[in-house]
Amino acid sequence: MTHSNKITGAEIVIKALIDQGVDTVFGYPGGAILPIYDELFQQKKIKHILVRHEQAATHAAEGYARSTGKIGVVFVTSGPGATNSVTGLTDALMDSVPIVVISGQVPTFMIGNDAFQEADTVGITRPCTKHNWLVKDTNKLAETIHKAFEVAGSGRPGPVLVDVPKDVQFASGHYTKKNAIDTGFLKNEPPIDLKMLDEVIDRLEHAERPIIYSGGGVINSGQSAVHSLRNLVAGTDFPITSTLMGLGSYPASGKNWLGMLGMHGTYEANMSMHGCDFMLCVGARFDDRITGRIDAFSPDSYKVHIDIDPSSVNKNITVEAPLIGDVSNILNSLTKRWKERGSKVNQKKLSTWWKSINDWKGVKSLSYENSSNVIKPQYAVERLEELTKSYNRFVSTEVGQHQMWAAQFMGFEEPNRWMTSGGLGTMGYGFPASIGIQIAHPKSLVINVAGEASWLMNMQELGTAVQYRLPVKQFILNNERLGMVRQWQELLHGERYSHSWSDALPDFVKLAEAYGIKGIRCVSPDKLDDSIREMVEYPGPVIFDCLVEKHENCFPMIPSGKAHNEMILGEQTDENTISDDGAVLV
Amino acid sequence: MSLKLKKGVNKQSAYNLRDPNLDYEAAHTLSIIVDNESGVLARVIGLFSGRGYNIDSLTVAEVDPNGHRSRITIVTTGTPKVVNQIKAQLNRMVPVHEVIDLTLKGKAVQRELAIFKVVGNGNQRVESLRLADVFRAKVVDSTLKSFTFELTGTSDKINAFAELMGPLGLKEIARTGIVALLRGDNSS
Ligand SMILES: Cc1ncc(C[n+]2csc(CCOP(=O)(O)OP(=O)(O)O)c2C)c(N)n1
Ligand SMILES: [Mg+2]
Numbered sequence: 206m207t208h209s210n211k212i213t214g215a216e217i218v219i220k221a222l223i224d225q226g227v228d229t230v231f232g233y234p235g236g237a238i239l240p241i242y243d244e245l246f247q248q249k250k251i252k253h254i255l256v257r258h259e260q261a262a263t264h265a266a267e268g269y270a271r272s273t274g275k276i277g278v279v280f281v282t283s284g285p286g287a288t289n290s291v292t293g294l295t296d297a298l299m300d301s302v303p304i305v306v307i308s309g310q311v312p313t314f315m316i317g318n319d320a321f322q323e324a325d326t327v328g329i330t331r332p333c334t335k336h337n338w339l340v341k342d343t344n345k346l347a348e349t350i351h352k353a354f355e356v357a358g359s360g361r362p363g364p365v366l367v368d369v370p371k372d373v374q375f376a377s378g379h380y381t382k383k384n385a386i387d388t389g390f391l392k393n394e395p396p397i398d399l400k401m402l403d404e405v406i407d408r409l410e411h412a413e414r415p416i417i418y419s420g421g422g423v424i425n426s427g428q429s430a431v432h433s434l435r436n437l438v439a440g441t442d443f444p445i446t447s448t449l450m451g452l453g454s455y456p457a458s459g460k461n462w463l464g465m466l467g468m469h470g471t472y473e474a475n476m477s478m479h480g481c482d483f484m485l486c487v488g489a490r491f492d493d494r495i496t497g498r499i500d501a502f503s504p505d506s507y508k509v510h511i512d513i514d515p516s517s518v519n520k521n522i523t524v525e526a527p528l529i530g531d532v533s534n535i536l537n538s539l540t541k542r543w544k545e546r547g548s549k550v551n552q553k554k555l556s557t558w559w560k561s562i563n564d565w566k567g568v569k570s571l572s573y574e575n576s577s578n579v580i581k582p583q584y585a586v587e588r589l590e591e592l593t594k595s596y597n598r599f600v601s602t603e604v605g606q607h608q609m610w611a612a613q614f615m616g617f618e619e620p621n622r623w624m625t626s627g628g629l630g631t632m633g634y635g636f637p638a639s640i641g642i643q644i645a646h647p648k649s650l651v652i653n654v655a656g657e658a659s660w661l662m663n664m665q666e667l668g669t670a671v672q673y674r675l676p677v678k679q680f681i682l683n684n685e686r687l688g689m690v691r692q693w694q695e696l697l698h699g700e701r702y703s704h705s706w707s708d709a710l711p712d713f714v715k716l717a718e719a720y721g722i723k724g725i726r727c728v729s730p731d732k733l734d735d736s737i738r739e740m741v742e743y744p745g746p747v748i749f750d751c752l753v754e755k756h757e758n759c760f761p762m763i764p765s766g767k768a769h770n771e772m773i774l775g776e777q778t779d780e781n782t783i784s785d786d787g788a789v790l791v
Numbered sequence: 792m793s794l795k796l797k798k799g800v801n802k803q804s805a806y807n808l809r810d811p812n813l814d815y816e817a818a819h820t821l822s823i824i825v826d827n828e829s830g831v832l833a834r835v836i837g838l839f840s841g842r843g844y845n846i847d848s849l850t851v852a853e854v855d856p857n858g859h860r861s862r863i864t865i866v867t868t869g870t871p872k873v874v875n876q877i878k879a880q881l882n883r884m885v886p887v888h889e890v891i892d893l894t895l896k897g898k899a900v901q902r903e904l905a906i907f908k909v910v911g912n913g914n915q916r917v918e919s920l921r922l923a924d925v926f927r928a929k930v931v932d933s934t935l936k937s938f939t940f941e942l943t944g945t946s947d948k949i950n951a952f953a954e955l956m957g958p959l960g961l962k963e964i965a966r967t968g969i970v971a972l973l974r975g976d977n978s979s
Contacts (some may be wrong), residue, residue: 327830328830328833331837332837332841335885335886336886341831356885358798390885390886392882514883515879515883516879516882516883517877519872519876523872569956584960673823695792695793697794699793758792764794774793
């Protein structure tokens with residue numbers, strides 16, 4: 206080839222992204238990535254969103270990815286830019302979110318010399334990416350970027366990073382097209398174990414106390430998986446619960462819905478998990494927030510685990526029937542085979558099972574004592590849900606009590622509508638995530654249900670929201686406490702509240718005004734509805750400072766190390782005794 | 792409401808779970824075929840250290856220069872569940888092509904090479920040379936006061952030789968760690 210076929214590394218980066226269908230990049234420039242920013246400046250196909258901190262770029266990309274099913278893209282510079290992306294990469298790894306981070310690096314000939322803004326980026330991000338690359342040859346750059354997208358999006362999705370030294374960005378090289386790369390490096394999905402499938406259907410047909418437990422894997426697998434799951438539930442009339450990550454895979458208004466399970470899940474969901482004799486786990490991973498005490502987890506059940514990642518199977522809980530593969534493929538085969546065999550279920554036993562479940566529902570584990578003079582956080586979320594559920598709505602959250610209340614009291618009818626940091630539990634996730642979501646869905650109502658402490662962790666993103674006119678609603682449940690920490694200290698550390706309050710909080714309304722956006726403060730329950738309406742109807746970004754009860758605890762709760770049937774349902778007071786024997790108050 | 796737990800009582804906490812089957816721990820020799828690219832060893836080792844798996848022995852070298860493939864041989868110890876996790880986690884890595892559990896696959900030839908420096912005089916010196924002969928160790932360097940032996944064999948054999956050399960003036964040992972292949976005409 207002649208020299209004229211060559212383009213610079215920086216051009217290759219942009220060309221490869223366009224080839225991949227990328228329309229948006231979240232990023233922050235710096236010395237080592239300037240050539241790429243220069244190319245970005247000279248084109249119109251890719252929109253760049255300038256965040257105010259690289260961590261926020263990664264979370265915004267996560268929000269973008271999870272709300273669209275596409276891959277989120279991030280640009281950061283070397284050294285501090287790259288290290289700032291580590292939390293977002295780890296978050297994306299834990300929650301299986303596909304993002305591609307492209308980082309600038311010092312020139313190849315300076316690597317290892319402690320050059321200005323040098324960091325061992327591939328070394329630092331090795332354990333927090335699905336894979337990463339340092340590209341030393343401009344001719345390999347396009348191929349590497351295309352590979353990066355393949356790795357991020359295939360199998361169990363996850364974050365990847367491509368580190369590009371500045372000299373490689375300047376040098377010229379050949380471009381490789383997206384479909385010209387060899388994808389031999391991708392992992393093959395094993396064929397479905399048909400014998401196992403038949404055994405599972407046998408068990409399903411005879412199950413007396415079945416439960417379906419679904420997770421984020423269903424949403425990652427896509428619409429077809431969601432569809433199959435819903436069909437299976439409708440066909441079998443089995444009860445279904447989901448993990449925090451799986452909310453929306455089955456509609457919250459659906460008649461078989463038991464609500465979320467796990468540490469702060471509903472009584473009916475956890476009791477059903479404990480008492481079932483057939484558990485169908487679909488795209489979830491038996492995380493410790495789900496299982497509680499392992500040796501007492503669902504002691505009498507035959508467990509089926511559908512997962513695309515073999516390393517998730519038999520990691521925490523040993524299951525009788527692993528089915529490895531894409532959720533959608535396996536659910537399709539399962540449903541098809543079950544129908545061929547006559548769509549049988551153990552009807553009689555199933556209705557007895559539903560009776561027990563309905564008794565558990567009767568416990569009303571999400572009930573709380575409302576107040577007429579102070580806003581209860583649960584009430585605030587309930588009202589928010591009521592007044593916004595009819596909208597084309599996306600919700601993100603920060604991490605803490607407010608996150609659990611949002612999961613308990615908000616209902617999701619569709620997948621990709623609920624974005625929260627589950628595996629890593631990253632305070633500071635929600636605000637930037639809401640920005641990424643709003644970028645992807647400019648016309649939708651995007652709400653971040655936040656705690657005041659978490660929200661402060663990435664509050665600098667107000668600048669981004671204002672600059673790009675993103676009407677994100679920051680609904681802050683302000684208890685002036687690191688509420689979840691306070692709750693654990695109250696319950697488990699003898700009420701010694703070590704450093705768990707939010708002192709020196711800003712005036713959130715004035716803060717909003719400082720950025721030229723709207724601030725709303727609400728302190729009384731009777732003003733709440735009007736204030737929420739005002740927030741929703743305001744056409745720009747809003748900070749909603751909702752002053753709530755400061756000492757509310759989030760229930761139900763399975764204390765760490767307890768079994769599902771040892772949930773605490775509420776404050777232990779005389780008026781509030783729990784009748785059901787299963788609800789052991791510790 | 793305080794749950795009035797005694798301080799430090801978290802025996803059954805999910806954070807504090809110990810595998811109840813620790814008695815079933817066994818050594819497994821894993822043969823891992825990887826792309827010979829920079830950082831690949833760091834990835835594999837990082838997986839072991841990051842997830843708390845054991846490495847009893849590790850060797851690595853390129854075995855297919857045309858395909859740029861290396862073979863990493865790792866001896867690890869764990870319960871069956873942990874060893875399965877290790878294999879599944881390794882298989883997830885992009886540059887890993889194949890993970891073969893030689894311990895489960897059947898009989899494998901497992902060998903190590905070691906070099907011993909033994910310093911001594913008189914009888915000790917004669918005795919070390921005699922034992923070396925019994926073990927079929929080669930003398931690869933000598934001075935008037937020392938022998939350097941090279942020995943290939945199973946780890947047990949090398950351990951036994953090292954033990955015998957101890958009182959005879961053993962000063963230094965270098966060992967390669969285990970390399971292994973399945974026996975028979977099948978490639979693994
Ligand atoms: C980055 C980070 N640091 C610390 C924690 C531990 N942590 C979990 S919840 C929480 C308190 C959150 O407070 P706030 O955002 O106000 O939410 P609340 O629980 O009060 O609703 C803390 C400190 C975390 N999850 N993430
Ligand atoms: Mg708070």
